[in-house]
Amino acid sequence: MFFYFEIIKYIMPTIFCNLKQIQTRIREAEQTYQRDENSVKLLAVSKTKPASFIVSAYQAGQRHFGENYVQEALDKQLELGAFDITWHFIGAIQSNKTKVIAAHFDWVHCVDSFKIAQRLSSQRPDFLPPLNICVQVNISDEESKSGISLEELTDLILQISELPNLCLRGVMAIPAPQIDFFAQREPYQKLVSAVKKLKNENLTTFSFGMSDDLEAAIAEGSTCVRIGTALFGGRN
Numbered sequence: 001m002f003f004y005f006e007i008i009k010y011i012m013p014t015i016f017c018n019l020k021q022i023q024t025r026i027r028e029a030e031q032t033y034q035r036d037e038n039s040v041k042l043l044a045v046s047k048t049k050p051a052s053f054i055v056s057a058y059q060a061g062q063r064h065f066g067e068n069y070v071q072e073a074l075d076k077q078l079e080l081g082a083f084d085i086t087w088h089f090i091g092a093i094q095s096n097k098t099k100v101i102a103a104h105f106d107w108v109h110c111v112d113s114f115k116i117a118q119r120l121s122s123q124r125p126d127f128l129p130p131l132n133i134c135v136q137v138n139i140s141d142e143e144s145k146s147g148i149s150l151e152e153l154t155d156l157i158l159q160i161s162e163l164p165n166l167c168l169r170g171v172m173a174i175p176a177p178q179i180d181f182f183a184q185r186e187p188y189q190k191l192v193s194a195v196k197k198l199k200n201e202n203l204t205t206f207s208f209g210m211s212d213d214l215e216a217a218i219a220e221g222s223t224c225v226r227i228g229t230a231l232f233g234g235r236n
Contacts, residue, residue: 067088088108188220
């Protein structure tokens with residue numbers, strides 16, 4: 001235990017500084033693009049990082065953490081059970097993992113089929129509140145990425161809206177990387193426009209934007225930016 005907290009003592013200053021820099025970027029982007037103050041939430045992507053890194057970010061004020069791999073996340077949740085953490089699942093979902101995801105996460109950002117949504121709904125334990133979910137849209141139509149097309153969005157939203165034990169909150173996207181700022185904004189603008197046309201008042205979460213395109217995402221309406229490398233460093 002002593003060794004564990006010694007590790008935290010040395011890594012915490014770096015994570016604390018990184019967290020403050022990211023928060024400053026978010027707040028400045030909110031001001032620049034006439035967004036309400038504190039309308040954009042930071043989701044710390046902690047995949048492949050040890051629990052000690054999460055503790056350091058938690059002690060600096062971060063509460064929302066995103067994980068991609070089920071078993072890794074479960075190990076961290078067990079180790080960090082005493083902490084008031086909101087856990088988000090942001091990785092690809094296999095059918096044989098829906099039961100454990102439904103039971104151990106507060107949010108799921110990557111629902112891309114009615115089958116997966118049905119399983120999450122039926123397997124959500126009765127003693128837990130409805131599971132918050134976002135539909136993943138493959139906004140750049142990349143073969144290597146999960147997600148539905150924009151054309152499929154309306155039907156899937158309608159289907160999921162009928163399921164119990166789920167709280168449909170919005171959409172998630174990871175567009176193809178772009179260097180140009182205006183090119184970064186374009187896919188987000190297209191997605192937000194499509195969602196607004198649905199006129200569904202429950203769809204208020206726009207989960208998009210990462211370290212390299214945070215400002216573009218906020219300019220187009222992101223309410224949740226997912227940051228990993230800029231906070232915790234490169235992947236292990």
